[in-house]
Amino acid sequence: MSNVILSMRGITKQYRMGDEMQTVLRGIDLDVEQGEFVAVLGPSGSGKSTLMNIIGCLDTPTSGSYILHGRDVGSLDEEELSSVRNKEIGFIFQSFQLLQRQNAMQNVELPLVYSGMHTHDRTQRAKQMLERVGLSDKLYHYPNQLSGGQQQRVAIARALANHPTILLADEPTGALDQQTGKQVMSLFHDLNEDGNTIIMITHDIGIARHAKRIVRILDGNLTEGVAEDA
Amino acid sequence: MLKECLRMSWQNIKGNKMRTFLTTLGIIIGVTAIITLITTVEGATNEITSQFTALGAGKVNVSVSGTPLKRGLTEDDIQRISRIDNISGVDPSVSFKQHVASEGTLCEDVSIEGRSAAYFTDAGLIGKGRGLTEMDMDRYSHVCVIDTELNANLFPNEDPIGKELVISGISYRIVGMLSDENDNDVMRAMSLMTGGNSGGLAIIPYPSALRITGSNSVNSLTLYIQDTAFTDDTISDVEEVLNAAFNYRDNAWQIINLDSLLDTMNTMTGMMTTMLAGIASIALLVGGIGIMNMMLVSVSERTTEIGLRKALGAKPSLIQTQFLIESVMLSLMGGLIGIVLGIILSMLIAGWIGMTFTLSTGAIALAFTFSATVGILFGWAPARKASRLNPIDALRSM
Incomplete structure (x- = not known):
């Protein structure tokens, strides 16, 4: 495999639930190449959220190795993980997670602030990103002045801002109606065409079909599936 | 960031x-x-x-009530006190109230104070004219210094210097007027504080004042301390002289040291x-x-x-x-x-x-x-x- 940017080997995750240990992930192996569009499909309780947290460096695995962009993420401390999240991962959440008191521009600028970019460049970049998701006329709107679809576009622009290695989307259409959901999906397609690597977590097979590759997760085990088979 | x-x-x-x-x-x-x-x-x-500080920095007040045999400090006592080390000046004062007259105007209830030249050494005390001098004391000069209040009562809007003031039938020439702000006499300030206001004030040489009262003793004395670091020592020296003067009788005199009060x-x-x-x-x-x-x-x-x-x-x-x-x-x-x-x-x-x-x-x-x-x-x-x-x-x- 040539351009592998994410490589997981034998990832397990255990939680202590009262007296007993609960195993959520049982040895996940996953490789993602540059420019892929992968859907992780699984019902609730399958461990997909835990997997997403580990991919997104929000959580660390109990065992196994996770190499992201050539770096062993497992050995990093809290401050270093912050910087990895900032530069390598672009999060897109089900409920958008925009700051209500900040306008679209300010929301998109947030990860740029944390990466220490200067004000001028930041404004430039944020504007660029919002144009990319088709919101050039809504730069200074506040989240409550935007529709759900538009809010998710702002969130996508924010995820793109630092040119991350991976766009990590958690049920990106979960809070949207079907029509808007489709629009967001077609935006994902376009972004993937532009060369962005996308990993999308979903329980909805209909949404998962938009991806080029589907992996299924069930009871903490990952199995490769193909979009056409599903 | x-x-x-x-x-x-x-x-x-x-x-x-x-x-x-x-x-x-x-x-x-x-x-x-x-x-x-x-x-x-x-x-x-x-x-x-x-x-x-304005009232009493470097000053100690001696107030004498006397004994039935000796009503106040005699000239000898004052001389003895003034010879004590660290006392730069002694200012005996005699005060009483009297009506005064000038140019046909009568003014009731005026405080008359007999003072020595030492009293006028304070800068800023005199607003106009001059204070009383040693020479005034020695010669029993018929001169006086008045305050602004008496001036206002007697000669409203006029310069009092050079005018004559009649106290107990004797005419005194006004040579100076106290300034308004720097009223720095403890006793007078205290009497003002307690509400004892007067129709004004005229200061005459204290030997002259003693003649008016017909007495030869003084009941109030202000001592000027040279070095305030040794005030306490000086006070005990003064106490010795006073005890000797009043035969060790209790309550014959009182010393008010404002510095210690301030502390x-x-x-x-x-x-x-x-x-x-x-x-x-x-x-x-x-x-x-x-x-x-x-x-x-x-x-x-x-x-x-x-x-x-x-x-x-x-x-x-x-x-x-x-x-x-x-x-x-x-x-x-x-x-x-x-x-x-x-x-x-x-x-x-x-x-x-x-x-x-x-x-x-x-x-x-x-x-x-x-x-x-x-x-x-x-x-x-x-x-x-x-x-x-x-x-x-x-x-x-x-």
Whole structure:
């Protein structure tokens, strides 16, 4: 495999639930190449959220190795993980997670602030990103002045801002109606065409079909599936 | 990065105006109280001190009530006292009330004081003309110095110098007038304080005054101390002379040393300031707890936001800094408002009780550091709590 940017080997995750240990992930192996569009499909309780947290460096695995962009993420401390999240991962959440008191521009600028970019460049970049998701006329709107679809576009622009290695989307259409959901999906397609690597977590097979590759997760085990088979 | 922290903190403070106001109210009240109390007490102390200093720095007053056999100090006694080391001048005084007349105007109830030349050595005592001199004493000169009040009573809007004043049938030429501000005689100030106002004052050479009273003893003496560091020693020397003069009788005389009185008073006001500041500090403490409470509420309210910020790459240290900045901002805002209110309030009080307003920089520095410390101290725990939030839990709690 040539351009592998994410490589997981034998990832397990255990939680202590009262007296007993609960195993959520049982040895996940996953490789993602540059420019892929992968859907992780699984019902609730399958461990997909835990997997997403580990991919997104929000959580660390109990065992196994996770190499992201050539770096062993497992050995990093809290401050270093912050910087990895900032530069390598672009999060897109089900409920958008925009700051209500900040306008679209300010929301998109947030990860740029944390990466220490200067004000001028930041404004430039944020504007660029919002144009990319088709919101050039809504730069200074506040989240409550935007529709759900538009809010998710702002969130996508924010995820793109630092040119991350991976766009990590958690049920990106979960809070949207079907029509808007489709629009967001077609935006994902376009972004993937532009060369962005996308990993999308979903329980909805209909949404998962938009991806080029589907992996299924069930009871903490990952199995490769193909979009056409599903 | 710091600028962004400041901006974000400010945005959050601005976004909750009512809450911000109520939270900072504790600090505002505390700081206002501290500034007002300290400034007012300090101002009053300075006022009293300067008055006292004008009245009696380097002066000791001897007040003699005498014994049935000896009514006051004789010329010999005075000579003996004036020979004591460290006494630069002795100013005996005789005072009584009498009506005076001038150019056909009669003025009742005028205080007549017999004074020595030493009395006029104080700078600023004389407003116009000259004081009385040794020569006036020796020659029993018929000259006098009057105060502005008597001047106003007798010769409104006229220059009194050179005019004649009749006291007990003898005509005295007015050679000088006391200045208005520098009334520095303790006894007179005290009698004014107790409400014993007079129709004015005329000062004549004390030998002349003794002649008028027909007595040959003096009941009031002001001693001028050369080196105030040895005032106590000098006083015991004086006590010896007085004891000898009055045959060791109790209550025949009394020595009033204003310096020691001043010391006592300074200690007292110092204690009072400390106590008041202590009480006001309690208000600040309560205000600090208010800020801590609001910060804790703010952290739990913004759990999701904190989680999101962390997911987007905010380092824990940065989150902590942001919340710390926010609480320091809150308390400093309260502090600044408190300082302004405190200054205004103490100015009003100063105007109201009629003393000069002096800005106490110490109090301001104290209030400022105190409120900043309160912000850091009480913001630290909530900020730490925020920085330690797990981003997953935080994001899930939406």
